[in-house]
Amino acid sequence: MSKVMIYGEIKGGKIKKTAFELASEGRKLADGLGGELSAVLMGAQAEQFASDLGRYGVDTVYVVEAPELEGYNSEYYAQALAQVIAEKKPEVVLLSHTMQGKDLAPRTAAKLGVATVADCVSFRLDGSTLVGKRPMYAGKCYAEWTAMASPQMFSARPNVLETAENAKAGAVEKIAFTVDSSRTTYSTKELSLDTSGKVDxxxxxxxxxxxxxxxxxxxxxxxxxxxxxxxxxxxxxxxxxxxxxxxxxxxxxxxxxxxxxxxxxxxxxxxxxxxxxxxxxxxxxxxxxxxxxxxxxxxxxxxxxxxxxxxxxxxxxxxxxxxxxx
Amino acid sequence: MKSLVCLKQVPDTETQIKVNPDGTGIVTEGIKYVINPYDEFSVEEALRLKEKFKAGEVLILSIGPDRATEAIRTALAMGADKGIHISDESLNNSDPFVIAQALAAAAAQTEYDIIFCGHRAIDDDFGEAGAMLAELLKLPQVTLVTKVDIADDKTKAIVERDVEGGKETVEVPLPCVLTSQKGLNEPRYASLPGIMKAKKKPIDKKTAADLGISPEPKLRSNAYSMPPERTAGKKFEGMEPPDVAKAVVQALRNEAKVI
Incomplete structure (x- = not known):
């Protein structure tokens, strides 16, 4: 049973370091809760990253493929992620508080009828309850937050959690997904990225x-x-x-x-x-x-x-x- | 063009935040409150759309205690037409889902072509209400918006948004929810005549019961704390630039071990 699920962000054909940060933290939490750690990846190119995630402690990698998932779109990604969460029923879901995560987490949470404890800088377990510490007022103070509804959704600030290798299977399971086209969304006309590879x-x-x-x-x-x-x-x-x-x-x-x-x-x-x-x-x-x-x-x-x-x-x-x- | 602008009143950015003695929240005495800066961009953009189309309405929607009326009044002084103030004890300090639920219920009782939210409020820093509101209303969202162009027939918008390391231009059907980012515009100041006029503009007060919602909290907070105290480290004064550069670079390598 997947107790903890992470969302692994892929950008420009590469998996982001934040995915390994989440995997490393997720492994600890899954061990603490006595269960498996899974990851969700979107798009046909995603399967190749399963072994990388396995190296950082992920047991199962759910790969969701659909033509609509080849580039990021709020509605389609939220539909796909919400579907995997609803099917696999993890107790804890972790995302990164990246530009994409900020867009994806709340829409996914709203589909599931929960809220995300956003931008956490550390986590601890209190029994089976996850506690996330997060800055507020841009860091003028901190507070500990818990989720009272299931799944417990959290997002982590990038570059704060330590990465640690802990080899697990990283076994791929494909998830069938069809977009609910009754929902309207935007279409991308142009994506102009700084090609210098400048980090955010x-x-x-x-x-x-x-x-x-x-x-x-x-x-x-x-x-x-x-x-x-x-x-x-x-x-x-x-x-x-x-x-x-x-x-x-x-x-x-x-x-x-x-x-x-x-x-x-x-x-x-x-x-x-x-x-x-x-x-x-x-x-x-x-x-x-x-x-x-x-x-x-x-x-x-x-x-x-x-x-x-x-x-x-x-x-x-x-x-x-x-x-x-x- | 009818715009619905969601607005939150937050402590001024100059505020020194202090945690209360039992760690259940912050000390609110003496705090000066302002419109969340990202919501000011929303108000301004909605005003510009009304001016561009020479018709329409800018409706301000805010959730908060009595004092939130001041923030609505400020937006009305900038030129917005009317306000809805959701004031209900059960909604104070609520989590983003509960807020989005209340906003959605209020939005459902109004007419709009477009909804603006700030991309986050600078108090609790969640940044979720806009996207959640969009989902609850089954509308598309475009977050972190820095440019908005509405088609003349008001059926769609071309919108620029911030993405990691660049910009994305999207086409989105209306109605939709946009979340405002810095760079969208330069908000105007309220003029004196604007302030006088605002006093007579209507603000409709509503409770959770009026909206037909009974909020169920999804998140809980406790153990508020101050950030770890940071104290001044080594200070280098009166040294020649090459010497101080060498000393600091060496310290970063050997002492701080960050390079």
């Missing part, structure tokens, strides 16, 4: 962020640092920089932007408003570079550099390039 802020392991102190839209120095760190790093911005039109809104970190949890957050020319500090305060390590020694960002920074970012960042880039080239 919410999933980045390193974020190099710039604020008012950047003085303009030239973020070359920060982009250079991010590219030295590699594909898991990306560039962010404060609200001041976004509102000034220097950076796109999708780069904004903070209470009215994105809440982020990277391993390393480098704040350049960001004074540290309460909204910004809420949005990045749970980063593992924070480096702040600011000319103003009184900037609030220094109260949260593990390494605070009181200096001109335009002088320090090029030097850091030199050091990093040398170090990471080794």
């Amino acid at each position: 802020l919410t999933e980045a392991e390193i974020i190099v962020s710039g604020g008012r102190g950047m003085g303009g839209s030239d973020y070359t120095l920060l982009e250079e640092m991010a590219s030295i760190f590699g594909p898991t790093a990306t560039v962010g911005a404060s609200r001041a920089a976004v509102d000034a039109g220097w950076r796109p809104h999708s780069d904004q970190v903070g209470q009215t932007g994105k809440t982020v949890t990277p391993n390393l957050y480098v704040a350049c020319g960001i004074s540290g408003s309460i909204q910004h500090l809420a949005g990045m305060g749970s980063s593992k390590v924070i480096v702040a570079i600011n000319k103003d020694p009184e900037a609030p960002i220094f109260t949260k920074a593990d390494y605070g550099i009181v200096s001109d970012l335009f002088k320090v960042v090029p030097e850091m880039n030199k050091e990093l390039r040398a170090l990471l080239a080794e």
Whole structure:
């Protein structure tokens, strides 16, 4: 019996790391509940990832194939996921709080008559009840949440749960699915993706962020640092920089932007408003570079550099390039 | 164009959140409340649609205690036409499903071509009500919307939405539920005449019983806590840029072990 079920997100023909994070956490929870861990994958290309999920502790992989599932669509994916959940009756369902997960989880939950405990950063079992700890007010406080209806649906913040290998079968079971076409949905006309492979802020392991102190839209120095760190790093911005039109809104970190949890957050020319500090305060390590020694960002920074970012960042880039080239 | 705009009143983003002594919630005394920023984008977009089509209505729908009237009044001052305020003890601090249920029941009693929700409220940060409302009304959803173009015959919309690492352009039949994302527009401020006019605009108060719903909570919260205290670490002052760069990069490698 599948006690715990995860939804594995596939993007650009690859399974996302968040799927392995969920599998690793799901394995622990399934063991705690004394049952199996299953995963749901969508689309004809999905079967190839079953063995990867098996490596991270998944017993059974349900692969749902239908022409409508070849690209993401809210309604079709929610129908398919709700159907598998209704058929297999897991006690716990885990998704990732990614851009897709944010769209998929609530619609699926509503089909099942439940709500999702969204954006959890840790889980624990209290008997057979799953407890998810999640930030609220963009991280200004936390609370523990439980689901009172079945299935207990939760989503996890990307890049927070540890991955751990724990080989299980990862056996594939195909699920027959026909779209309920009485429901209308949107059709995708164009998908323009950044082909540089830039990772989304919410999933980045390193974020190099710039604020008012950047003085303009030239973020070359920060982009250079991010590219030295590699594909898991990306560039962010404060609200001041976004509102000034220097950076796109999708780069904004903070209470009215994105809440982020990277391993390393480098704040350049960001004074540290309460909204910004809420949005990045749970980063593992924070480096702040600011000319103003009184900037609030220094109260949260593990390494605070009181200096001109335009002088320090090029030097850091030199050091990093040398170090990471080794 | 008739737009239904779902709106939530939330603590201002400047608010220092404090957890109450028994950990059952936050301290609400002294909090200044505002319209959820993402809902302001919704109000603005609905106003622009009414202006574009030179006809229609912008109806504000909000769930909350008495104070939520202020938020509805602010939206009316921006130019919305009327409000519905669902005020019921049983709905305060409800989970997203219960909220979506109440919104759906209220929506069913109104006429609309399109429904706007903020993509999330910046208080509980669930971000679920919009998609749930769409599902409960059996309507399509388009979330994280940054651009809306309604066809002249009002049967469909071309909508741009944020996806991971890019943008998606979709065509969606109306009516539908859109959730607003930053970038959609720049919300207007209420003008003084707008504020005066808003005082006379109707706000219809409703209870759960009026909507024919008896909410059954799906989620429960407890053990509210403050984030782990973060204290200032090492501060480097008055050092030459090459020296401080070397010191910090070495520390990130050897001490913090994050690179």
